[in-house]
Amino acid sequence: MNFSELADVILKHNSFIVTSHIMPDGDALGSVLALTLALKKLGKNVVPIINDIVPAKFNFLPYADKLRPYTPQVDKAEVIICLDSGDVERLGFKNDLRSIGDLIVNLDHHKSNSLFGDINIIDDKSSATGELVYRLIKTLGVPIDLDMATCIYTSIITDTGSAKYSNTTPSCLKILSEMVEIGVRPDYISREVFEKKSYASILLLKEALDTLKLAEGGQVAYMELTRDMFKKAGAKEEDSDGFINFAREIDGVEVAVLFREQEDLKIKVGLRSKVxxxxxxxxxxxxxxxxxxAAGCTLEGPLEKAKDVFLSALSEHIRKSKRD
Ligand SMILES: [Mn+2]
Structure with missing residues (x-):
């Protein structure tokens, strides 16, 4: 399906749930809020749902105070629009989506999307889902106001590392430029999103950097975070956002890995590569x-075992990638 067909479907319906993945990032939240605001402009009934804690640094986003988790028996809609989520589990709904919405729309830019919607628009060339939401809002004919522009701008700069990663394209730069013309202040958003780290977060960074190691002749850099380190620093899960970049930015490193021990002792593995x-x-x-x-997965603990298993698979993957 293309955007104008999707816009026709949207215009025909009245009640919507707009949602995105758990552990929401700037793209998830910016996309959900921008589309919510646009649908409200069309006079639609819209509930923005995030089934997780919203990191406090995103409270500045317009309408962020209206985000809430799904409430069974209360939340029902004709259309449920799922944004930036590669699969249905990552949306964090306890109930089957079918019991919540009649029509499921899946709009995403992850290459590994499972096509779980009735309508799927997946474009892995898009820098951020915010870019797809921008195109949809334009197709719907809704003029983008400063609130929507703030959300779209935030979603693109968070997914492109302030327009510096390899997913930065002419198209996303044009959209950013248009958002600035509408009135978005890049310095303001940058301060809100990137320069409001808690002291606990920096204490946690010290712990993580203490574990930094290189492998594969310096092509791999990895770090770890245990529950004890979080406790010692007084830090929350979201406080480790961006740590992996310290490993990625080392000269000669191609792959950076951050192993994070979860409450349930499973190991979350964050991955970034350079070229x-x-x-x-x-x-x-x-x-x-x-x-x-940029990718991620979860392994069974304990940490030492997960590290061994993952790093040897990674070494093999790197050597094989070279041969291809
Ligand atoms: Mn994204």
């Missing part, structure tokens, strides 16, 4: 997914 290793493929081997330069 030529497709980390989504290694994440998929362990039941995860993502993009070529």
């Amino acid at each position: 030529w290793v497709d980390v989504s493929r290694i994440a998929e081997k362990f039941g995860g997914g993502g993009h070529a330069r």
